Amino acid sequence: MAQPFTLKNIISIADFSKQDILTILKTAREIQQGKISLRLLEGVLMATCFFEASTRTRLSFEAAIKRMGGDVIGFADAAVTSTKKGETLADSIKIIGQYVDGIIIRHPLDGSARLASCATDKPVINAGDGSNQHPTQTLLDLYTIKESQKKLDELTIVFAGDLKYGRTVHSLAQALTHFNVRLYFVAPPSLQLPPHIADDVKGRQIKFSFHDSLDGVLQKADVVYMTRMQAERFSDTNEYMRVKNMYELKAEDLKGVKKNLAILHPLPRVAEVHTSVDTTPHAWYFRQANNGVVVRQALLAHVFGKL
Amino acid sequence: MPKTTLSVSAIKEGTVIDHIPAGCASRIISLLHLTSQQKQVTVGFNLPSKSMKRKDLLKVEGREITEQEGNRIAVLAPKATIVIIKNYTIVKKYIAKTPKEIQNVFVCPHPQCITNHEQAETRFAVSTHGIHLSLRCVYCERTYQDSDIREYC
Structure with a gap:
């Protein structure tokens, strides 16, 4: 019998056991196959509190809630809230928590979601806190990896791009430590994986190595996880200009890659995955974005104890 | 016999933090x-020490360091001995224990951590790796060595 899902707040992928992850992926699969009733959130009112810009994450959460019969209120811009008047995040969340049954938060500061979860007794779901964590993106990334490879073990996975500020990279690298994988981290030295994430990976006995070029690495990969150079997180504009086009994957670069290679990207992309890749069988990033709805449906159903 | 007199004076009431x-x-x-x-x-x-070769020592007159404070000290000085003195006599002596979590003692060194922007108690999970300690901020999840800590709450 499967272990019950016990997490009330979804703050960090580090809080998930392997079983928690597998439970969410299994439920998402069953929702996608139409085996689970979708009206599980009837009567549930959620707040989406996006203090930082988002397209896919916010809309896929709202789609997930509404498709399950729930309702949603919220904001997509901190400028329209009392934050502009100087209200603290803790106070904002304490008040919003009195209006709704659960809160989905995105915020530019690291650790904001954990702080929010301490300010209310309602479930809080982290939709991205600064450069720290993005656990729901990680779950849909894992779901897409499993969908494309039919397994999560014995895979070679390449991360490329901005690995320093890319919170999706941090969460996914930590989650993959539950599985038997070989990781390659490809980035300019100034944007390599932060030491605290590398230490987590090392501590779990996962084999990994650092590289500054995709040459020689691409051909080994089952999965390539491309990421955008995030201009908004660079304090030095010159540094951003120097690295922004460092990795540009084109269809012609995919000669000699494994037949099963899946290219993932948390989107939005800028130049790092050329549109010529879109029509190859290796392009999984649009499918990945689509999977965001069922994975978030599965997560919400478990957080609210509906399964 | 070598001379064993301490290089700092005795106190009447208070706390000695040794090692x-x-x-x-x-x-x-x-x-x-x-x-x-x-x-x-x-x-x-830099006093001479048999077990540590060189050590520092503090004598605080008129203040009894609590066990909770002693355990905070353990994060910076894992082998510290806390000695409570009353009327020039040792009334209590213990070795500081490293706590599993330490609250509102250190400022998180990460400038983008929410605790540096809101009035929030800082919280660090403490783990030991041999003689080294690591402190993981419960909020921003970054891990630090005790030597990375520069500011105190």
Whole structure:
């Protein structure tokens, strides 16, 4: 019998056991196959509190809630809230928590979601806190990896791009430590994986190595996880200009890659995955974005104890 | 017989913190805010030690360090011995224990951590790796060595 899902707040992928992850992926699969009733959130009112810009994450959460019969209120811009008047995040969340049954938060500061979860007794779901964590993106990334490879073990996975500020990279690298994988981290030295994430990976006995070029690495990969150079997180504009086009994957670069290679990207992309890749069988990033709805449906159903 | 007299004077009432790693005494003074409490503090830097070769030592006149404070000290000085003195006599002596979590003692060194922007108690999970300690901020999830800590709450 499967272990019950016990997490009330979804703050960090580090809080998930392997079983928690597998439970969410299994439920998402069953929702996608139409085996689970979708009206599980009837009567549930959620707040989406996006203090930082988002397209896919916010809309896929709202789609997930509404498709399950729930309702949603919220904001997509901190400028329209009392934050502009100087209200603290803790106070904002304490008040919003009195209006709704659960809160989905995105915020530019690291650790904001954990702080929010301490300010209310309602479930809080982290939709991205600064450069720290993005656990729901990680779950849909894992779901897409499993969908494309039919397994999560014995895979070679390449991360490329901005690995320093890319919170999706941090969460996914930590989650993959539950599985038997070989990781390659490809980035300019100034944007390599932060030491605290590398230490987590090392501590779990996962084999990994650092590289500054995709040459020689691409051909080994089952999965390539491309990421955008995030201009908004660079304090030095010159540094951003120097690295922004460092990795540009084109269809012609995919000669000699494994037949099963899946290219993932948390989107939005800028130049790092050329549109010529879109029509190859290796392009999984649009499918990945689509999977965001069922994975978030599965997560919400478990957080609210509906399964 | 070699001379074993301490290089710093005895105190009547208060606390002696012994076996502090050499060079760490000033950080413990900051941690306990000892300079702001108008208590007499005697500091010994780089004193000879059988077990540590060199150690620091603090004598705080008129203040009894609590066990909770002693355990905070353990994060910076894992082998520290806390000695409570009353009327020149030792009434209690214990070795500081490293806590599993330490609250509102250190400022998180990460400038983008929410605790540096809101009035929030800082929280660090403490783990030991041999003789080394690591401190993981419960909020931003970054991990630090005790030597990375520069500011105290």
